[in-house]
Structure formats: C-alpha cells, structure tokens
Amino acid sequence: MRDIAQFILSSIDKISIDQVRQSVDLLINAYKNKKLVLVMGAGRSGLVGRAFAMRLMHLGYTVHVLGDTIAPPVRENDVVVAISGSGRTKLIVTAAEAAKTVGAKILAITSYPESPLAKISDVIVVVPGRTKISTEEDYFARQILGIHEPLAPLGTLFEDTAMVFLDGLVVELMARLKLTEMDLSRRHANIEF
Amino acid sequence: MRDIAQFILSSIDKISIDQVRQSVDLLINAYKNKKLVLVMGAGRSGLVGRAFAMRLMHLGYTVHVLGDTIAPPVRENDVVVAISGSGRTKLIVTAAEAAKTVGAKILAITSYPESPLAKISDVIVVVPGRTKISTEEDYFARQILGIHEPLAPLGTLFEDTAMVFLDGLVVELMARLKLTEMDLSRRHANIEF
C-alpha cells in the first residue's frame, strides 16, 4: 500500500500543469455551454471513469458513461473523456473515433502520448503508470535481490494514480465553478446501489 | 417459443385497462412536469426495466436506472417504476420504501396485487406470470403425462410478458405525446455498448 501511495505522490510532479489547465478549460466550457460529457474506459480504467462521472453529476454536469443503460447521443462539441493506460484499448479507440466523427472533443487520460488514443484526442493528460506487463525475468531478478513482494500488478499504478488525479480535478472544478460540498451533496443519489 | 408467445397473447385480456390508464396518466404527468423517472428491478426483471428505461429516454424523459453509475436523487412527485413478479424482492421493496419517504410516486409492475410492493405503490399493473417455482411433483406429473418438455422456467413468463407490455406502453406514450419514430431516433445513442 505504501509503494502505491508513494507512486501516486511522486506522479504529481510528472503531470504537466499545461495539460491539466487545458483539461480544466475543456470541462469548464462544457459546463457553461451545457454540453454532454461521456466517460469511457475498459476494465478497471472504466471504473475509474465511472467514479469521475459520478462526481461530474454531483457538480451539475449532464454526464453519461458508455455502457450504462441510459446513454444519449453524442453531438458536436460534447466532451468525451477516454481513459486508457496504454492508449491502445481497441474498443475505446473505436468509440473515441466514432465520437470524433460527430464533432465531439476528446480528452484522453493515458500514460502514452504517442498512442492511437492520444493521437486522435483534442486534449491529453499524461498520467504515469506501468501499463506494460513486467517480464518473468523482472520477477526473478526481484527474487534474486531478495524482493519477495511482487510489484503492484498490471495497470494498478495507472488506475490508482488516475483515480486520485481525477478526484483532484474535481476539487479544481468545484473551485472554478464556485460550488460547495453542499451543492454536491444535494445532487447525490438518495437511493443508490 | 410458441408456448411463451401464446402466454403473452392470452395475458392481454387479463391486464386491467383501468390500471393501464392510471399508469399512462402517471407517466404522462411526469413528462409534462419534467419529473425524474427511476426504474428498478432485480435480476431479469431489472433487465426488462432497463429496456423500458431506454425507450423512456428516447421519448425525451429524464430517466435513470437504480444500479447505473449515474443516478440522481429522487424527489417529491418523481416516479419510481418498480418491477417484481413476486412483489417480494427484498432490495426492491426496501428501495421503493425509501423513495416513498421522499414523496415519490411508485408504479409497480407485478403479478401479485397483495404483495408488499403492491401495497406501498400508488399505481399497480398486474401482469400475469408464473413466478412460483413448480414443484418436483408438477415436473414428474408432466413426465407421467408424457409431457417431456419442461415449462418455461422460473420467472420467464412474467418477464417476457412484462417486456412486451411495457413496449406496448411505449407505443401508447408515443401516441399521447404525439412523438414519431424520428423523434425517438434522434435521441438514440450513436455510440453504444
């Protein structure tokens, strides 16, 4: 747990302030122009996206998640938030391309600025992670070094860092939109599951 | 397949016109007063509810499904559509009760007009089904009679009948709201999963 928390903390300095500013501006514009935000991600990245989408709803956004029952059409200047550590998840790239053809703006959260997803996006935020699978050699090297604990597996570091990054973004959006926690609380589900 | 289709067809005459009228009125009012509709059901009944919720969205309703990522708070005079063959599914009764305490109107789709769900509902539509599990004796009796095909199992007849009933309701709502298929199509997701 300590390793993961330290990784998240050390990631902060690697995230570009400029990219964060662009993503905040994109989301503030969507709010002011009452544009739809559609969040998408596969697997655990999709869950991180859903957690972000819930908070956007609490902030007063019209927001939906790809894969939910209720998903209205995406139109020009709507914002698609696509989360993929590798930036290569096929269904996400396919869906982002489809959104682009109707004129939506794509905001990518990814570790790879050269990935197919990043390349078709209007704004990207590069969030560190270790999305590549470590080789068996890495694993045995660690054993030789007496490191018996395996690393946080697969996309864990990206997913947890993206979760905390997006929750930080929510705080920034609250400040920019002058919303208090009371405002969020009023929009929180009272019957949930 | 024929048995199920025949069951659905024969159910039509058993559904009370008066109950249908009340449910249509409740939903038309929700539309005109821009009230939220929250759909809920467990298991396969929940899926039937989701299919109905999608069509309500296509009709222009603000509609959500309990269990989806995005679920706003329920307020006074919002409409909860609760689907349960037995009317006893504990989580659905619990959620409907919670909705009632904030002043929402409950519309129950159930086979049992005396069930806990029906009793707390403002409007009910009794949709036939065989939600009770047939006993082993039933099963062996059928074998003795040379009926080798098992019956449609568990809640199948209720679920399929409720699905077709609710799709019929959608057609009625379209007519009442003077909406064409084009109107629905314009609200259909263009990127879906």
Add this chain to the structure above:
Amino acid sequence: MRDIAQFILSSIDKISIDQVRQSVDLLINAYKNKKLVLVMGAGRSGLVGRAFAMRLMHLGYTVHVLGDTIAPPVRENDVVVAISGSGRTKLIVTAAEAAKTVGAKILAITSYPESPLAKISDVIVVVPGRTKISTEEDYFARQILGIHEPLAPLGTLFEDTAMVFLDGLVVELMARLKLTEMDLSRRHANIEF
C-alpha cells in the same frame, strides 16, 4: 401490445429449424466441454443477451457478459453469442472479430443474414424484426390511412422476438441436458439486484 405479441407468434414459422438445431448443438457442446460462453449485444439487444446469460448460468454454464465487471479471457472453442438486429453494430462486430482471432465460435442472432456480423459467424439464427427506421413517409402514409397508433419503434420487434426465442432455446437446452426447474432454482442468486 397485441401487435407485438402477434408479431412474435408469426415469427416462429420464419425461424429456420436447421439454424436453431445448429445453435442448440453449439451450446450443448460448450456445456459438455465446459467451455465459456460470452454474451454480447449493444443497447436493448445487450439486455436481451443479459437475460439469456442469466438463464445459461442457471443451467450450469460458465457464462459472462461483455461489459460486466467480471469477464475472463476468451479462448479457443469458447462460444460468443452476439446479438444485433442490424448485424452492423460497430462495437459488437469489433468484439466478435477479436473473439474470432483467438479461435472462439461465434453464434449470431440477427435479422440480416448478409450483415458483417453474420458473415464472420460460425452459426447464425435469423430472427425477424424491423430494425430499419421507418421513414417519415411511412409514418404519414399511416396517418393518411387513419392509422394513428405509431408502429413499435426502432428495434422493438427484433428485441422482443429475440427475447422470447432465446427463452424458448433455454427450454430446449433444459430438455436436452435433462435439467429440471429445481436444478435451475438451486443456481439462482439468493441476493440479487
């Protein structure tokens, strides 16, 4: 409601017995060889797929739904059940293609035997529906003819017919696998939502 039920009933004779037999054989083989079944569909077709997947679980299958939290890898000779009225839903065709590259068998439920989905499938069952959107002219023609009720909109007829068809298939699988309703009931969730 009557129109939809009649449509389902009249569809029965249009479904090829030979295609049904092939699909039953494919699913019986998957059961006997303990192969995974992965069900996929977009929008309301996806909900019909989920309802079918629940019953396959009750029958004792190892079954998963694309989009659910828990979705294990697909391997050679696993069975993918892909449901799409038009057979052209991009994400479904993409996912079915991905499954094909790892050697899975594709069973398509579609109205269009010449569609991209049907073409890459190992077994198809053509289920009637009206997946094409009726034109405004159709609509006004109906008005001129004094038909004020709109047609069941969009994919409704395909979805409802596919639901009843797949529930009929479940009855057939029960008979072939010599399972009683009690067997299904024992595998039914006792805590569900």
Add this chain to the structure above:
Amino acid sequence: MRDIAQFILSSIDKISIDQVRQSVDLLINAYKNKKLVLVMGAGRSGLVGRAFAMRLMHLGYTVHVLGDTIAPPVRENDVVVAISGSGRTKLIVTAAEAAKTVGAKILAITSYPESPLAKISDVIVVVPGRTKISTEEDYFARQILGIHEPLAPLGTLFEDTAMVFLDGLVVELMARLKLTEMDLSRRHANIEF
C-alpha cells in the same frame, strides 16, 4: 491531488495490522476452499469494490459483484466483501444481513467500527476517510482562513484510500498464493469493455 495522496499515505499507519491479517486469512481460506467471494458497495464504494473484484478474478478466485448480470447464490462460508465508508448504506446492510442468514462470512471495509455494517461483520478493516459531509461553517471557516480550495468532497478520501488499500491487499494475496504477474495476466480479459 497532493492532499489526497498525502491523506492516503498517512492512513497507512492508522490501519490495524491485526485487522489486515484477519482479512488476508479470510480471503486465503476462501481461495483454498474454492469459496465464492461476493463484493458489494453502493455508489463510488461499489466501483472500488468492482476494481478489487477484477483483481480477485485475475488471482483465480470465483468472484462476483452484486448488481452484475451473473451473480450465483451465496452459500455457507462464502465470503462477502462489503464496502461502505459510513457503514450505514441501507441496501448494503440489507444485503449483508441476507448473506449472513445463509452462513456467509462478512468482511467489512468501513471508516466506522461501530456502524450497523461493522456490527454484523465477521472481520472488519477500518479505513480512514471523511464520510461525514462538512458543514457550511467548515466551508466558510476555510474561506476566512484564506483556504479557497474546497476539501475533497463527500466520500472521496475514504474511496481513494480504500482503493489503494485493496490494491495493496492484492499484492499481499499474490505473495501468499505465490502467484506472479504472468499468472494474473493469463486470466485478464482479452475482450473487454
């Protein structure tokens, strides 16, 4: 983002090693005895639970999530992981009680050791968070102090800390079960959404 990451890091020393040990033992036993693990949580806590459930699947567990399409019955000695910051989420307490009546073991992840959920649980891990809504006074006090940034709203701190805690638990389970990242990777979905 820094505040949240610091909060997570500082939480580590507040989590009881003894409680962690009990939760690991419970999960290792479930693995060895091939017991089902059912994960449940409402709202964002539910998403954190789903992310944990995915990793349990990668580790080789038979794991399901309450609310997913496929959810088999819970039986004696199965493990229910219930996540609720407040420990008072009504539907989660109801579902945990239902699981207890069939003899399942309840593992609660909560900030409140005296909550209704904690009281019916066999093992609890107290994970720090601020699940209580800060008052308007708190908010204005911060403004007077010149703190213009609002706090991370609502359950954010609990949810993010629980996410990182559970991912740390996964690393511990990997070590105890002598599984490498390759083992996990082999069980990762190859077609996901």
